[in-house]
Amino acid sequence: MTTPSPHPRARLRRPAWAGRNYTLLSAAAVITGIGTSGALIASMFAVYEAGGSATDAGLVAAARTLPLVAFLLIGGAVADRFPRHRVMVAANTLNFLSQGLFGLLVVTGQAQLWQMALLSALGGVGQAFFAPAAEGMVLSSVGEGDAGRAFALFRLGMNGAHIGGAALGGALVAGVGPGWVLLLDAAAFALAGGLRAFLDVSGVPAREKSEGLVTDLRVGWREFVSRPWLWAIVLQFSVVNAVVAAAESVYGPLVAREHLGGAVPWGLALSAFGAGTVGGALLMMRWRPRRMLLVGILCVFPFALPTAALAVPVGARELAAVMFVSGVSIEVFGVTWMTALRQEIPEEKLSRVAAYDWFGSLAGVPLAAALAGPAMGVFGRGGALWGGAVVIVVLTAAVLCVPQVRRLERAPQAEGGIPARARPQPTVKEPPGGSGEGTASASVTG
Numbered sequence: 001m002t003t004p005s006p007h008p009r010a011r012l013r014r015p016a017w018a019g020r021n022y023t024l025l026s027a028a029a030v031i032t033g034i035g036t037s038g039a040l041i042a043s044m045f046a047v048y049e050a051g052g053s054a055t056d057a058g059l060v061a062a063a064r065t066l067p068l069v070a071f072l073l074i075g076g077a078v079a080d081r082f083p084r085h086r087v088m089v090a091a092n093t094l095n096f097l098s099q100g101l102f103g104l105l106v107v108t109g110q111a112q113l114w115q116m117a118l119l120s121a122l123g124g125v126g127q128a129f130f131a132p133a134a135e136g137m138v139l140s141s142v143g144e145g146d147a148g149r150a151f152a153l154f155r156l157g158m159n160g161a162h163i164g165g166a167a168l169g170g171a172l173v174a175g176v177g178p179g180w181v182l183l184l185d186a187a188a189f190a191l192a193g194g195l196r197a198f199l200d201v202s203g204v205p206a207r208e209k210s211e212g213l214v215t216d217l218r219v220g221w222r223e224f225v226s227r228p229w230l231w232a233i234v235l236q237f238s239v240v241n242a243v244v245a246a247a248e249s250v251y252g253p254l255v256a257r258e259h260l261g262g263a264v265p266w267g268l269a270l271s272a273f274g275a276g277t278v279g280g281a282l283l284m285m286r287w288r289p290r291r292m293l294l295v296g297i298l299c300v301f302p303f304a305l306p307t308a309a310l311a312v313p314v315g316a317r318e319l320a321a322v323m324f325v326s327g328v329s330i331e332v333f334g335v336t337w338m339t340a341l342r343q344e345i346p347e348e349k350l351s352r353v354a355a356y357d358w359f360g361s362l363a364g365v366p367l368a369a370a371l372a373g374p375a376m377g378v379f380g381r382g383g384a385l386w387g388g389a390v391v392i393v394v395l396t397a398a399v400l401c402v403p404q405v406r407r408l409e410r411a412p413q414a415e416g417g418i419p420a421r422a423r424p425q426p427t428v429k430e431p432p433g434g435s436g437e438g439t440a441s442a443s444v445t446g
Helices: 020-049 054-081 084-107 113-134 144-175 178-197 213-225 228-260 263-284 292-298 301-311 316-344 347-362 365-399 403-407
Strands: none
Touching: 020 054, 020 084, 020 113, 020 144, 020 178, 020 228, 020 263, 054 084, 054 113, 054 228, 054 347, 054 365, 084 113, 084 178, 144 178, 144 263, 213 228, 213 347, 228 263, 228 292, 228 301, 228 316, 228 347, 228 365, 228 403, 263 316, 292 316, 292 403, 301 316, 301 365, 316 347
């Protein structure tokens, strides 16, 4: 006698911990992830199809990132003073309007460089206000005991969206043109904003009154500069992110158009990077390295591979392979980095420290994108790309010279899975006699 199979609806039932807010946030993030990944490709090809140069493409890319950096700290302050879901919906609305107009101008053949730069800048403003408001929303939408797997599932969904979005965006740019891809991205923002408008915030506790933006930022700055491992890695990534942004936003599309066959192979290469991040996330769900920052920084070395591959340049398959490896490596770094922040930074100061992390990590991106074209004119495209790859390797080796980066260890787990950081014990091992450099880990809190 056979046992009846479960009802189909029972098999599709979402986990008990995935409530309404978590489901809405996850769905909205996947939708915008797909749209944005394709739009990043489309905007660069829109510039080139309008007759723009590599310098023009760099200026458009910089126009988006510059206001993102400039308004990031203000966006964080606004998100602390107004309901976060309303800030998120307002930011999505701005992105919908800017991307929609961008797409219409491209489709009708009327897009000019200054218009593309201005609309990209408005998109950057929206992102500057959205990112701080969205910080922690997913984790707050589930119980504390389920936050780990909820965050892991959310990251897997986002990485999958980037994979599909990049591949779909590259194919659509080649098939129907970049303008239509930008219009689809605008529709994605509209749909995501609609989903986020239905978030239930009735159970969100009232926030404590802030002492003021300047005071909060001053406290966060003291917390930031007191940890050599923290500011050293942020300084490293202020350059690494700039190099990678210039390579992917300016040089990559040029190499793809001249050597790889156009937007489709470039989109597939970006999808391979996304697949690598999925693999890295799956790996880190099982692997818990003891010296997490040491492992994380060692995994930054492969991040130079795509820039070097574009400098050669290699074929489409080889580029996809190195993009996959770099995706795995950077995801390993990302997980170890967030683990270190959660472990070492007091909870009440984490947002302010994260603001400086974001600001420092993105500060060099607009300048690098703007200078990518002139650098290619001086050094040649291959010389500029090789120089960027060397800079990534040298800076990563330099960060390994910081003692705390090599010695910071994952805190052991107390009974019941509660992190032992609640106990007053340092997690960075000092050398015999003490070096005086372990101030970051000595100040743990409950």
